[in-house]
Amino acid sequence: MIQVGGTKLSLKDFEEILLYKKPIALDKAAIERVQASFDFLKQFSNHKLIYGINTGFGPMAQYKVSDDNILQLQYNLIRSHSSGGGTVLNPLLGRAVMIARLNNHLQGYSGVHLELVELMTAMINADLVPCIYEHGGVGASGDLVQLAHLALGVIGEGEVWYQGQLMPAAQGFELAGLKPLQVHIREGLSLINGTSAMTGVGLLNIIRAHKLVDWSVTLSAITNELMEVYDDHFSHELNIVKHHKGQNYIAAAFRDVLAGSQMIRSRSEHLYNPENIQHDVFEDKVQEYYSLRCVTQVLGPVYDALVQAENTVVNELNSVNDNPVVDVANQNIFHGGNFHGDYVSFEMDKLKIAITKLTMLSERQLNYFLNSRLNQKFPPFVNLGVLGFNFGMQGIQFTATSTTAENQTLSFPMYVHSIPNNNDNQDIVSMGFNAAQLTKKVIDNAYEVVAIQAMTLLQAVDYLECQEKMSPKTKAVYDALRNIFPKFVEDSPLYKSLAKVRTWLEANAPATIYG
Known part of the structure; x- marks a missing residue:
C-alpha cells in the first residue's frame, strides 16, 4: 500500500497506483493538514467576501451570493461546467486525473472537507472513475470542464467507469459500496479549479514515452547490427566529447544492448588495417547513413526532453494548483493563478516534438531497410x-x-x-489539456511506426539467418517478438499482426525481455 500525502509522489509511485492499481492510504500528517485547512477556511470565511465561497465565479465574481445559497452555488458550478464534448477519456486516463487531483488536495491548501479526500481515496482503490470528456478545458482556471466532469462523478451524478464498465454514477457507487460527496463549503470550486487533468494525462504520456525511447534504442541497435556497422559511432570515446547527458545515456544503452554481438565491426580492424585497404573503391560505405550513424545525437535530445518533462510535471503533481490558496500557516487566503497550466503545456509541446523526431528516425531506418538500393543487402521491401x-x-x-x-x-x-474567453477574464490561457491530449496522440502514433519497424527487422533477421550472431539482448527481443509475429513468406493481411505487435511493445519494456 502506498501512503499518499506524506512525501512527494514520484513518477514510479504514480505508475504503481495508476497502472498496477496498488492500493493507497492517506498519510496521517496529510489528514491533519486537510482538517486544519477546512477548519481555518470555515472560521476565516465568516463575514468576509471570498471568491468562490460567497461570490460568483470568473467574471461573475462581483456578485455576492447569500448565505442561504452558498452550498447550492458549489453544485451549480459543477453542473454548469460539466459541458465537455468529444469522446470520453478511457478509464485509465480518468484514473490518472483522479490521482493527480487527490494529491493536490492532500497538500492542505484547498480548504476541502476530509470526506472528499477519503472518498476519492476509496474511489481510486475501488476503481470507480468519473467519465471525463476530452474537449472543453483551456488550461487556465485550469482544466475547468474536465475537472467539472470529475466533480460530477464524485457527487454521484453523470456516468462513471466501475472496474472498466460504463454505467450511471448512482449504480457505480452502489456496486462499490460508497456514498457520493455532500458539499460542505468549497469542494465544488476546489475540485474543478486546477491543472490535474493535464497533469494526469501528461504523467501517463511520460511513462509511455520512457518505454518508447527504450524501444527506439533497441530497434536502432538491431538496425545497426543487421547492417554490420562500425562500432565507433556509439563508442564512449566519441560520445563523451559531446557534453550532453542524453547523448551519453543513449550511447551507453546502445553499447549495452549490442554487447556480445558477432556482427558489429571494428573500424580499427577493417579500415585502419593496411591489408584491408588495397582498393581504390570500396563496396562498404566508410560512414553509414545518418539514420544509423547519428542515433545517439538524435535520441539524446529526445531523452533530455523527456527527463525535463518528467521533472516539471512531477513537480506540478506535487504542487498546490487551485485558487484561492487557503494558507493556515499565514492565517490568510491568497488569490492568484496557480491553476494556470503553462508549465505542463510547454513540456507536453516539447515532448511531442521530441517523440515526433523519434518517429521520424524510426521511419527513416525502416525506409533504409525497405529500399534495396540504399541498403544493398536485402531484397526490395525485405x-x-x-x-x-x-x-x-x-x-x-x-x-x-x-x-x-x-x-x-x-x-x-x-x-x-491562446484564445481569450470567459468575457475576456481568461485573456491568456495555456491550452494545457489540449497539449497533453495531442502528445498522447503523437505517442500512440509513434508506437505504431515503431511496431512496423520491429516487424520489418524480424523479417530481415530471417533473410540473413543471423540469429546466432546477434547479441544476447537483441536475440532475446527477436525471439520474444517472433512469438507474436511469426515469419511470413506468402502475402496476407498485416493489420492484425500490427495491432498485436504494437500492443505487445506497449505492454513490455525491453529490459524485461533481456532477462
Missing part, C-alpha cells in the same frame, strides 16, 4: 517471397509514412495558441 509476385512489407510502409506525417503536423505547439 520480401522473403518471389519478387514481383509477393510484396513483403511494401503495403505496410504506407501506414508508417502516413502516421509519421500526421505526427509532424500534430507537433505544432499548443503553448502559443
Whole structure:
C-alpha cells in the first residue's frame, strides 16, 4: 500500500497506483493538514467576501451570493461546467486525473472537507472513475470542464467507469459500496479549479514515452547490427566529447544492448588495417547513413526532453494548483493563478516534438531497410517471397509514412495558441489539456511506426539467418517478438499482426525481455 500525502509522489509511485492499481492510504500528517485547512477556511470565511465561497465565479465574481445559497452555488458550478464534448477519456486516463487531483488536495491548501479526500481515496482503490470528456478545458482556471466532469462523478451524478464498465454514477457507487460527496463549503470550486487533468494525462504520456525511447534504442541497435556497422559511432570515446547527458545515456544503452554481438565491426580492424585497404573503391560505405550513424545525437535530445518533462510535471503533481490558496500557516487566503497550466503545456509541446523526431528516425531506418538500393543487402521491401509476385512489407510502409506525417503536423505547439474567453477574464490561457491530449496522440502514433519497424527487422533477421550472431539482448527481443509475429513468406493481411505487435511493445519494456 502506498501512503499518499506524506512525501512527494514520484513518477514510479504514480505508475504503481495508476497502472498496477496498488492500493493507497492517506498519510496521517496529510489528514491533519486537510482538517486544519477546512477548519481555518470555515472560521476565516465568516463575514468576509471570498471568491468562490460567497461570490460568483470568473467574471461573475462581483456578485455576492447569500448565505442561504452558498452550498447550492458549489453544485451549480459543477453542473454548469460539466459541458465537455468529444469522446470520453478511457478509464485509465480518468484514473490518472483522479490521482493527480487527490494529491493536490492532500497538500492542505484547498480548504476541502476530509470526506472528499477519503472518498476519492476509496474511489481510486475501488476503481470507480468519473467519465471525463476530452474537449472543453483551456488550461487556465485550469482544466475547468474536465475537472467539472470529475466533480460530477464524485457527487454521484453523470456516468462513471466501475472496474472498466460504463454505467450511471448512482449504480457505480452502489456496486462499490460508497456514498457520493455532500458539499460542505468549497469542494465544488476546489475540485474543478486546477491543472490535474493535464497533469494526469501528461504523467501517463511520460511513462509511455520512457518505454518508447527504450524501444527506439533497441530497434536502432538491431538496425545497426543487421547492417554490420562500425562500432565507433556509439563508442564512449566519441560520445563523451559531446557534453550532453542524453547523448551519453543513449550511447551507453546502445553499447549495452549490442554487447556480445558477432556482427558489429571494428573500424580499427577493417579500415585502419593496411591489408584491408588495397582498393581504390570500396563496396562498404566508410560512414553509414545518418539514420544509423547519428542515433545517439538524435535520441539524446529526445531523452533530455523527456527527463525535463518528467521533472516539471512531477513537480506540478506535487504542487498546490487551485485558487484561492487557503494558507493556515499565514492565517490568510491568497488569490492568484496557480491553476494556470503553462508549465505542463510547454513540456507536453516539447515532448511531442521530441517523440515526433523519434518517429521520424524510426521511419527513416525502416525506409533504409525497405529500399534495396540504399541498403544493398536485402531484397526490395525485405520480401522473403518471389519478387514481383509477393510484396513483403511494401503495403505496410504506407501506414508508417502516413502516421509519421500526421505526427509532424500534430507537433505544432499548443503553448502559443491562446484564445481569450470567459468575457475576456481568461485573456491568456495555456491550452494545457489540449497539449497533453495531442502528445498522447503523437505517442500512440509513434508506437505504431515503431511496431512496423520491429516487424520489418524480424523479417530481415530471417533473410540473413543471423540469429546466432546477434547479441544476447537483441536475440532475446527477436525471439520474444517472433512469438507474436511469426515469419511470413506468402502475402496476407498485416493489420492484425500490427495491432498485436504494437500492443505487445506497449505492454513490455525491453529490459524485461533481456532477462
